[in-house]
Amino acid sequence: MLRLDDLQVFICTADSGSLSAAARRLECSPAVASAALKRLEGQLQVRLLARSTRSLRLTAEGEQFLGHARAALRALEEGRQALEGGRAGIGGVLHLSAPSDFGRNVLLPWLDAFQRDHPRLTLRLHLGDRVADLFRQPVDIALRYGEPEDSSLVALPLAPGNRRVLCAAPAYLAAHDAPQRVDDLAAHNCLLYVLGERVHDRWRFAQGRRSQEVTVKGDRVSDDADAVRRWAVAGHGLSYKSWLDVAGDVTAGRLALLLADHQGEAAPLNLICAHRAQLSPPVRVLHAFLRARCAELLAKAPWPA
Structure with a gap:
């Protein structure tokens, strides 16, 4: 049976590109981290990382398995949040990516209000106009203009009538x-x-x-x-x-x-995630909150409703 700590070591190593950096981040020794990777590769019977004295990279099998490893840890975290969330409300950590202009000048005050209503929620905000890779980067959801080019992504409308x-x-x-x-x-x-x-x-x-x-x-x-x-x-x-x-x-x-x-021209804004399993209670509540705020701005738009 796969160990969760081994999956964490693998994901952290893939993200940082360095076994020693992953060990520091996870507060363990490089020897322990190396043993975790070897144990995981032994159980899967594949090579996940190609390692040399100077470089480390994902193998084709490692690329394929990385998304599944992330999804497994997310699912377990969502289960933990659901168990402890009942009476306490929305909580946990949510990684959110957003466009630079909308994020800085519109979204920030909205998120301030959202966190006042949900003080147990921690937001990690990534701002930039390059489209985040939801399968490889540590991002749970992304706000993006336009329809996603990858049809496998899940897109929930926030401002479908925006222009x-x-x-x-x-x-x-x-x-x-x-x-x-x-x-x-x-x-x-x-x-x-x-x-x-x-x-x-x-x-x-x-x-x-x-x-x-x-x-x-x-x-x-x-x-x-x-x-x-x-x-x-x-x-x-x-x-x-x-x-x-x-x-x-x-x-x-x-x-x-x-x-x-x-x-x-049309510029619809959507909330995007990689899998429907990521539509956790915090994501659904945030989606409803942001859609209502966007509707207020669209009501003032210069074109007919």
Whole structure:
């Protein structure tokens, strides 16, 4: 029968890429960690890690088994939380990944409120615009714009009706004529960000049944969407971003909406996890909480409900 501590050593070693680092993290000696790995490989009768004096990497069998090992430990942790959670409410540790702009400027205060209601819950928040690998990284759930490319992932909608909007700061509009048509964007400095490993410089709009795409350019590009929003607020150009990201700036007057008679492209926000088994009570409660907060922002959106 497989030992839980052996699985922990294997997962920690795979995450850190070092047996000695895993031993330090688990507060055991390298010899004990090495013995755990050998014992696990002996029981499975496969080589999980290819080790040399200078490097350590997962074998093909190790890659395959890693996801199962993670799922097994998660399932046991969820069972432990369920047993002790009854009267005490939602608790445990939840690893959450979110986009940089939405995470910093919208999600953080929401999570503060959520943890006030559930003080036994510990959140570990990972912010960034690169899509987290839910099978390999230590992340339980991810908030991501757009539909997941991997159909095996579980996606729960948070803001299915969200869209991108075109906006600029009053300072920029004081120095430049506001665009009246989509074609006018070619004459403006457009603030760009990397989306899906490429610069998102093709902006799409719809007006009634007519759709239009324009290729834009600008003097600022970032792989962090929060930087693009900050550039826009500072008056450096036009931005084409999720309504959820800029709703607060529009309401406060820091940004003004442009081409209001055109509809921006869809940008649905989803809560994503690798397996339905990960839809634990904390995840389900958090999903309902975030969906309600997103609905409040979407109620203020410039397009018809």
